[in-house]
Amino acid sequence: MAWFKKARTPIAAPDKASRVPEGLWVKCPECDAIIYTRDLVKSLSVCTKCGHHFRLTARDRLLSLFDGEHWVEQDADLKSNDPLTFTDTKPYRARLEASRKATGLPDAILIGVGRIDGSETVVAAMEYAFIGGSMGVVMGEKIVRAAETALARRLPLIIVSCSGGARMMEGALSLMQMAKISAALARLDRARLPYLSILTDPTTGGVTASLAMLGDINIAEPKALIGFAGPRVIEQTIRQTLPDGFQRSEFLIEHGMLDLIVDRRELKATIARVLRFMMPNDAA
Amino acid sequence: MPELLDFEEPVGVLLKEIEALSMLPDSDQRRQDITRLTERIVSVRAELYRGLTPWQRVLVARHPSRPTTLDYIERLFTDFIEIHGDRRFADDHAIVTGLARYRDQEILVVGHQKGSDTKQKIYRNFGYARPEGYRKALRAMQTAQKFGRPIVCFVDTPAAYPGIESEERGVAEAIALNLREMAMLEVPVVIVVHGEGGSGGALGIAVGDRILMHEFAIYSVIPPEGCAAILWRDSARKVEASAALKLTAPDLLGLGIIDEIIKEPIGGAHTDPAAATTLLDEALHRTLGEVAALEVNVRLELRYQKFRKMGSIGIVEEAES
Ligand SMILES: [Zn+2]
Numbered sequence: 001m002a003w004f005k006k007a008r009t010p011i012a013a014p015d016k017a018s019r020v021p022e023g024l025w026v027k028c029p030e031c032d033a034i035i036y037t038r039d040l041v042k043s044l045s046v047c048t049k050c051g052h053h054f055r056l057t058a059r060d061r062l063l064s065l066f067d068g069e070h071w072v073e074q075d076a077d078l079k080s081n082d083p084l085t086f087t088d089t090k091p092y093r094a095r096l097e098a099s100r101k102a103t104g105l106p107d108a109i110l111i112g113v114g115r116i117d118g119s120e121t122v123v124a125a126m127e128y129a130f131i132g133g134s135m136g137v138v139m140g141e142k143i144v145r146a147a148e149t150a151l152a153r154r155l156p157l158i159i160v161s162c163s164g165g166a167r168m169m170e171g172a173l174s175l176m177q178m179a180k181i182s183a184a185l186a187r188l189d190r191a192r193l194p195y196l197s198i199l200t201d202p203t204t205g206g207v208t209a210s211l212a213m214l215g216d217i218n219i220a221e222p223k224a225l226i227g228f229a230g231p232r233v234i235e236q237t238i239r240q241t242l243p244d245g246f247q248r249s250e251f252l253i254e255h256g257m258l259d260l261i262v263d264r265r266e267l268k269a270t271i272a273r274v275l276r277f278m279m280p281n282d283a284a
Numbered sequence: 285m286p287e288l289l290d291f292e293e294p295v296g297v298l299l300k301e302i303e304a305l306s307m308l309p310d311s312d313q314r315r316q317d318i319t320r321l322t323e324r325i326v327s328v329r330a331e332l333y334r335g336l337t338p339w340q341r342v343l344v345a346r347h348p349s350r351p352t353t354l355d356y357i358e359r360l361f362t363d364f365i366e367i368h369g370d371r372r373f374a375d376d377h378a379i380v381t382g383l384a385r386y387r388d389q390e391i392l393v394v395g396h397q398k399g400s401d402t403k404q405k406i407y408r409n410f411g412y413a414r415p416e417g418y419r420k421a422l423r424a425m426q427t428a429q430k431f432g433r434p435i436v437c438f439v440d441t442p443a444a445y446p447g448i449e450s451e452e453r454g455v456a457e458a459i460a461l462n463l464r465e466m467a468m469l470e471v472p473v474v475i476v477v478h479g480e481g482g483s484g485g486a487l488g489i490a491v492g493d494r495i496l497m498h499e500f501a502i503y504s505v506i507p508p509e510g511c512a513a514i515l516w517r518d519s520a521r522k523v524e525a526s527a528a529l530k531l532t533a534p535d536l537l538g539l540g541i542i543d544e545i546i547k548e549p550i551g552g553a554h555t556d557p558a559a560a561t562t563l564l565d566e567a568l569h570r571t572l573g574e575v576a577a578l579e580v581n582v583r584l585e586l587r588y589q590k591f592r593k594m595g596s597i598g599i600v601e602e603a604e605s
Binding site: 077078079080081082083084086087088089136137138140141144166167168169170171172173174175176177178179180182183184185186187189190205206208209210211212213214227228229230233234237238242246247255256257 | 443444445446447448450451452453454455456457459460461463464465467468481483484487488490491503504505506510511514515516517524525528529530531536539541587588591592594595596597598599600601602603
């Protein structure tokens with residue numbers, strides 16, 4: 001199948017400084033603690049004092065989940081060709097180029113196949129630094145291919161969301177990725193294969209209203225912003241200020257929309273635990 | 285006469301002339317003048333509507349007198365029985381579901397309902413559906429599946445309702461589940477985007493075997509005002525945003541998102557709802573026939589492939605040089 005021909009050899013752990021702001025020390029925006037960068041990297045970018053979760057890059061996310069920090073990247077060469085020739089205050093092509101330079105990624109998602117606690121798993125991780133992790137045609141295609149790989153090889157699928165929603169610069173094509181991905185997830189569902197949705201700060205818009213809410217288990221990191229409409233849009237509509245903690249993980253679990261909230265440092269173990277429940281005993 | 289949009293001012297001028305003439309005593313000359321002006325209106329309208337800008341199409345799609353879902357239901361179907369509620373929380377008035385007879389067959393109808401007068405618009409929450417609406421729609425569609433009846437979905441919403449209660453009750457989950465489950469419905473599903481296709485709120489009832497779209501309807505990932513506010517940091521740039529978003533029916537046909545454009549009467553569906561219905565009827569009848577003729581597994585595979593291909597037009601596969 002064409003899906004596999006672009007598979008890459010395992011990637012060595014890249015420059016770890018990309019995980020957190022550069023420099024020896026980092027100040028936590030929540031508790032103002034000064035943290036030694038090396039300690040922060042060790043704690044998966046979670047503040048060692050207050051537990052604040054710094055945002056992870058897509059690559060660091062995969063590093064945090066796969067055994068031995070190794071995986072085979074899938075479909076690394078897919079790029080957007082700017083199908084609408086979209087221009088706002090800047091041409092979309094320029095935004096794409098700038099994001100590619102800044103992140104070293106072709107678009108806002110990275111797909112890897114590797115092992116989690118010994119079990120082979122397909123993981124998709126979104127990259128917020130790439131146009132807000134927005135979902136366009138490349139993200140849609142790569143996630144669908146990931147789901148089809150999981151289906152063909154009977155592997156679990158995990159998607160780590162970190163996105164402001166559909167990518168405006170690809171118009172209704174972006175919107176349709178919601179339906180396209182959900183249809184692929186329907187096939188996984190009917191094949192009784194596990195799909196875990198991991199919701200991180202932020203997960204909003206069309207990503208929430210499709211793949212992020214469709215997990216067999218939906219797991220959020222603490223205090224992540226999770227919602228459909230943006231808080232500003234809601235405030236403008238109802239003309240009142242939103243309550244504290246609105247659309248945060250803790251609000252969502254209270255309203256029955258999440259299965260659990262897990263500290264990043266426990267995430268891999270939790271995923272492995274859940275997959276043991278879902279995968280047949282001989283699969284590991 | 286439906287209210288005129290700003291760009292229809294030339295029509296307004298002619299209408300005023302007719303009005304002035306009709307005050308005069310009846311005469312052959314007067315009648316001839318009125319006939320001449322009436323014909324002129326048709327040609328001026330035709331000219332205007334041939335060259336509508338994307339923003340003007342947005343205005344037509346949102347026209348306060350544009351036929352609503354219930355208007356089409358009343359004109360196209362008989363024996364309509366509305367069914368209510370999601371059996372979880374409430375009955376959402378912004379989405380209508382019901383059993384109907386179309387020509388010689390039983391079908392299920394689902395559609396956003398905006399309301400046609402002020403009272404109705406408020407009752408319908410201006411077509412902004414809450415989670416209950418999407419859940420009611422799915423419940424109704426699964427009932428149709430159980431009894432092997434085709435489904436027709438009418439799409440006309442600015443967006444899903446952006447409010448606290450929508451978020452509390454999981455509007456994202458409700459839409460997401462519809463996307464997943466509509467992909468697997470075993471019965472024929474035909475979508476008609478006849479007004480405003482407002483992002484996820486529209487898509488939440490718009491996964492099907494065929495997507496038909498009215499000539500002056502729009503379908504967008506975000507309202508042009510919202511897009512302008514975010515990307516231009518100025519919602520007044522909505523005119524440019526509406527052009528950039530490629531939200532018109534011809535654009536979406538070119539992008540492979542819709543299957544067919546349903547023509548509208550000159551001047552838009554609101555100027556002649558009966559003619560608009562006739563045009564829709566022809567397309568709907570033909571499309572339902574085509575989709576129903578397919579064997580279930582073939583239909584499901586084609587539906588999957590239809591959405592599977594969306595976006596390919598925007599992707600290149602090339603190794604980093
Ligand atoms: Zn801290």
